[in-house]
Amino acid sequence: MYGYDNARRAWRQAIARAGVPVIRTHDMRVTFISLALKRGVKPEVVARMVGHSSPLITLRIYRQVFDDEIEEAGEMVANLV
Numbered sequence: 001m002y003g004y005d006n007a008r009r010a011w012r013q014a015i016a017r018a019g020v021p022v023i024r025t026h027d028m029r030v031t032f033i034s035l036a037l038k039r040g041v042k043p044e045v046v047a048r049m050v051g052h053s054s055p056l057i058t059l060r061i062y063r064q065v066f067d068d069e070i071e072e073a074g075e076m077v078a079n080l081v
Contacts, residue, residue, distance in 0.1 A: 034064040 011025055023031075029050065036046045043055035052058050 030062050030064060033058060033062040034066070037063055038066060038069065 008025075012022075015022055033046055033050060036049075037043060037058075043058055047053075047055040047058040050058065050062075052062075
């Protein structure tokens, strides 16, 4: 089992090998959760995947709303009028 320092080192090495911008593991977790929900994965499934005791935690704390989702929602409401 990895200790915290070993896990952090492995994460940084993986980022360097991938050639992507540095991102904290917590930020990657939030990104995964938000993208999964955006793609339509049920909150209950995402919550279970990441070990949350309730989908409410997943939705209230971790879910980020993307700009394109706001625009899409605005268009949907405008089409109702």
